[in-house]
Amino acid sequence: MNKYVLVTGGAGYIGSHTVVALLQQGYTPVIADDFRNANKIVLAGLRSILGHDPLLYPIDICDKQALTALFDKYTFEGVIHFAAYKAVGESVDKPLEYYQNNLVGLINVLSLLQSHQVKNFVFSSSCTVYGEPKGEKEVSETTPKQLPESPYGYTKWMGEQIIADFHRSAPEIKLMNLRYFNPVGAHPSALIGEFPIGKPNNLLPFVTQTAIGKYPHLTIFGNDYPTRDGSCIRDYIHVQDLAEAHVAALDFLSKQQEGLLEAVNIGTGTGTSVLEIVAAFERVTGLTLPHVIGPRRQGDVIEIYANATKGEQLLGWKARLGIEDALRDAWAWEQHLAAL
Numbered sequence: 001m002n003k004y005v006l007v008t009g010g011a012g013y014i015g016s017h018t019v020v021a022l023l024q025q026g027y028t029p030v031i032a033d034d035f036r037n038a039n040k041i042v043l044a045g046l047r048s049i050l051g052h053d054p055l056l057y058p059i060d061i062c063d064k065q066a067l068t069a070l071f072d073k074y075t076f077e078g079v080i081h082f083a084a085y086k087a088v089g090e091s092v093d094k095p096l097e098y099y100q101n102n103l104v105g106l107i108n109v110l111s112l113l114q115s116h117q118v119k120n121f122v123f124s125s126s127c128t129v130y131g132e133p134k135g136e137k138e139v140s141e142t143t144p145k146q147l148p149e150s151p152y153g154y155t156k157w158m159g160e161q162i163i164a165d166f167h168r169s170a171p172e173i174k175l176m177n178l179r180y181f182n183p184v185g186a187h188p189s190a191l192i193g194e195f196p197i198g199k200p201n202n203l204l205p206f207v208t209q210t211a212i213g214k215y216p217h218l219t220i221f222g223n224d225y226p227t228r229d230g231s232c233i234r235d236y237i238h239v240q241d242l243a244e245a246h247v248a249a250l251d252f253l254s255k256q257q258e259g260l261l262e263a264v265n266i267g268t269g270t271g272t273s274v275l276e277i278v279a280a281f282e283r284v285t286g287l288t289l290p291h292v293i294g295p296r297r298q299g300d301v302i303e304i305y306a307n308a309t310k311g312e313q314l315l316g317w318k319a320r321l322g323i324e325d326a327l328r329d330a331w332a333w334e335q336h337l338a339a340l
């Protein structure tokens with residue numbers, strides 16, 4: 001019998017890698033994605049990797065009727081909810097669109113879990129809920145959350161709050177917030193990867209797009225921070241590891257008899273600075289990456305990385321790949337795109 005899993009945003013960056021991981025582990029993913037922030041190239045990549053078309057419904061998850069029809073059609077083992085806007089800067093300009101899409105989508109999914117007795121739910125949360133860590137830069141799930149800096153951050157913070165309140169009203173459902181650190185890299189086949197629309201906001205796509213010649217140089221946003229080399233430090237997690245974390249989360253939830261709510265950090269446990277990323281990229285590719293030092297970017301967290309022990313203890317999951325693997329795979333993906 002098929003174990004159907006609804007993957008909202010399954011044609012997106014993390015979603016598409018998770019679809020592959022789910023299929024490899026015996027689940028049958030059902031993608032709900034209206035391609036507003038995904039690209040058909042990823043679909044072609046998925047087809048090549050899987051050897052067939054994935055089950056895909058091009059619906060807007062804010063369209064409750066369309067989403068209900070999907071819950072009527074399939075008996076879902078669980079839902080992995082990725083579909084959301086994710087650009088921090090854009091969220092400042094378009095707060096209502098962010099709240100509308102990210103929160104209404106989440107509420108629709110949660111209410112359908114309840115009405116259709118779907119018991120397992122995994123939410124794409126973010127380390128943004130920790131804000132700028134006070135004191136210790138390594139954060140664990142018990143580190144107090146702080147109010148976010150952007151409407152995007154608020155949608156994740158409020159998303160976790162909505163899930164916590166929902167948990168009290170529907171204690172039989174098993175819920176997990178996966179708090180991602182910085183997802184990077186691409187599938188080792190280079191057939192799927194991150195597809196930023198327009199000028200990338202995130203570091204890695206900017207690095208690879210500069211290396212391929214789309215931009216004359218990378219600007220490093222500040223080298224006067226109180227870190228080992230003056231640039232900001234993040235925990236970069238390979239998207240393949242991240243995808244596997246979702247399968248591990250679903251496996252874990254499926255085995256639980258009682259309802260629960262857990263949050264788990266999905267990071268490597270190691271911090272890497274922006275300048276270290278540049279050096280590692282040059283090492284891995286043998287290229288010289290043109291870069292200049294620019295001013296600080298407003299709202300940037302100085303340093304944060306995961307305490308990743310809970311993921312290992314609770315889910316039996318831990319990151320296997322390092323930053324060099326991620327840079328190699330991201331570069332292969334960028335070259336694949338350039339060759340299309």
Ligand code: UFG
Pocket residue numbers: 086088126127128153181182201202203204206218219220221222231232233234274297300301
């Ligand atoms: N950076 C540069 N130059 C660039 C782009 C980024 O120096 O052109 C630096 C940033 O200043 C930062 C680091 O690279 O120090 C990483 O920046 P990203 O934009 O890639 O990632 P962030 O850590 O700022 O943001 C990520 C996610 C958000 C999430 C946040 C939580 O993109 O969705 O982590 O901390 F909210």
